Amino acid sequence: MMIHAGVIASGVPGFAVKDGIMNPHGLGLEAAEEHHLMVTTIPGIEDIVVEEASERLDLRGSQPRFGGVGGRVYLRIPPGDLQSLFKMRSIEHIIRLLGAFPVRGTEAGLDEIYRGVSELAIPLGSTFRITCERVGTHEYTSIDVQRAAGQAVVDKYGTRVDLRNPETIVRVDVLHGLCVVGIQLTRNSLRIRYPRAFQHPSALNPVIAYAMLRLSGVQAGDRVLDAFCGGGTIIIEAVQVWRDIEAVGVDISPKCVDGARRNSEAAGVSSKVRFILGDSTRLESVLPRGWTADRVVSNLPFGIRSGRRKSLPRIYSGFLASLRPRLNEEARVCLLTVHKGLLRSIAERIGYEVLDSKRIINGGLVAHIMLFRPS
Numbered sequence: 001m002m003i004h005a006g007v008i009a010s011g012v013p014g015f016a017v018k019d020g021i022m023n024p025h026g027l028g029l030e031a032a033e034e035h036h037l038m039v040t041t042i043p044g045i046e047d048i049v050v051e052e053a054s055e056r057l058d059l060r061g062s063q064p065r066f067g068g069v070g071g072r073v074y075l076r077i078p079p080g081d082l083q084s085l086f087k088m089r090s091i092e093h094i095i096r097l098l099g100a101f102p103v104r105g106t107e108a109g110l111d112e113i114y115r116g117v118s119e120l121a122i123p124l125g126s127t128f129r130i131t132c133e134r135v136g137t138h139e140y141t142s143i144d145v146q147r148a149a150g151q152a153v154v155d156k157y158g159t160r161v162d163l164r165n166p167e168t169i170v171r172v173d174v175l176h177g178l179c180v181v182g183i184q185l186t187r188n189s190l191r192i193r194y195p196r197a198f199q200h201p202s203a204l205n206p207v208i209a210y211a212m213l214r215l216s217g218v219q220a221g222d223r224v225l226d227a228f229c230g231g232g233t234i235i236i237e238a239v240q241v242w243r244d245i246e247a248v249g250v251d252i253s254p255k256c257v258d259g260a261r262r263n264s265e266a267a268g269v270s271s272k273v274r275f276i277l278g279d280s281t282r283l284e285s286v287l288p289r290g291w292t293a294d295r296v297v298s299n300l301p302f303g304i305r306s307g308r309r310k311s312l313p314r315i316y317s318g319f320l321a322s323l324r325p326r327l328n329e330e331a332r333v334c335l336l337t338v339h340k341g342l343l344r345s346i347a348e349r350i351g352y353e354v355l356d357s358k359r360i361i362n363g364g365l366v367a368h369i370m371l372f373r374p375s
């Protein structure tokens with residue numbers, strides 16, 4: 001309830017509140033011809049979504065952490081911009097909002113969901129499915145929500161349910177005390193950029209790769225290095241988004257270097273990237289003579305999956321020390337780690353200054369994107 005009050009009070013622009021239902025059609029917005037959308041992203045990078053949206057779209061309104069929940073952003077755009085929205089790199093799913101209403105966490109909440117969904121005008125194809133994401137503590141599960149909302153749609157419209165291949169995906173999210181209803185416009189997450197030929201066990205979500213590259217301030221013409229490239233996610237993302245950059249990935253594992261090359265072929269960018277087999281704690285013997293970097297963007301080994309946590313201080317300090325002479329004056333180094341304190345203390349000792357730090361949720365794990373410059 002509190003979250004709901006917050007959303008209403010902070011004014012999701014353009015929503016009329018009638019009988020507890022926020023309805024984008026209530027204010028005659030059909031005439032204004034604007035789309036009210038909720039997009040999903042990695043919790044912690046909502047500001048980057050708003051930034052990218054303002055660059056790519058005629059953004060008429062926005063609210064990061066829509067519904068008071070991380071990883072969701074409200075956007076208001078003209079219909080003509082919908083195609084461009086699908087090109088955004090910082091988002092995963094796009095949901096066209098139909099309405100939102102308060103919902104209790106007790107079992108009575110399911111009746112409220114049934115009633116709330118029944119009151120909305122839902123544009124449906126010949127078949128539909130309800131998809132629910134639930135955030136917070138409730139006496140019911142996501143499956144209960146799907147069942148209650150699905151029953152409301154069947155009772156009102158008589159439309160057939162198809163769980164596997166529905167024509168319409170109706171999204172019913174319960175975000176603490178708020179139920180948000182919309183049509184999910186994305187079938188697959190936009191983070192799937194190309195069919196991966198090699199799946200690294202700790203492959204980074206390309207949405208995070210994009211956010212890190214952006215934070216590092218990559219520009220056309222830059223030399224970009226990922227010193228722990230794995231399957232090449234960051235390097236491939238870099239050349240797909242920024243033109244005329246020189247992108248180099250290094251990894252100590254031959255299997256990863258080969259996999260990164262195969263992924264770059266699958267992405268159609270193999271001629272634009274270079275992957276080198278080598279140990280990034282000794283970059284002087286890995287990088288070509290005289291090669292210096294403008295941006296270094298890496299997802300450091302966390303030591304969680306490999307169980308080699310003890311070796312991390314050696315890897316972090318060896319990497320940062322051997323990188324230091326290979327950085328251009330205005331270089332930026334953007335690193336993802338779960339060991340924020342360890343990385344900061346090693347970096348400061350070696351001669352780096354922390355410029356920014358962002359806490360994100362990466363696959364259910366709290367991680368930190370840290371931005372450095374040589375000091």
Ligand SMILES: C[S@@+](CC[C@H](N)C(=O)[O-])C[C@H]1O[C@@H](n2cnc3c(N)ncnc32)[C@H](O)[C@@H]1O
Nearest residue numbers: 200203204228229230231233251252279280299
């Ligand atoms: C977290 S993974 C990177 C995953 C990658 N971002 C992706 O999306 O596929 C870390 C990588 O660091 C590599 N690595 C570990 N120690 C290294 C070292 N000393 N030099 C270079 N690479 C190293 C591992 O082989 C692993 O592929």
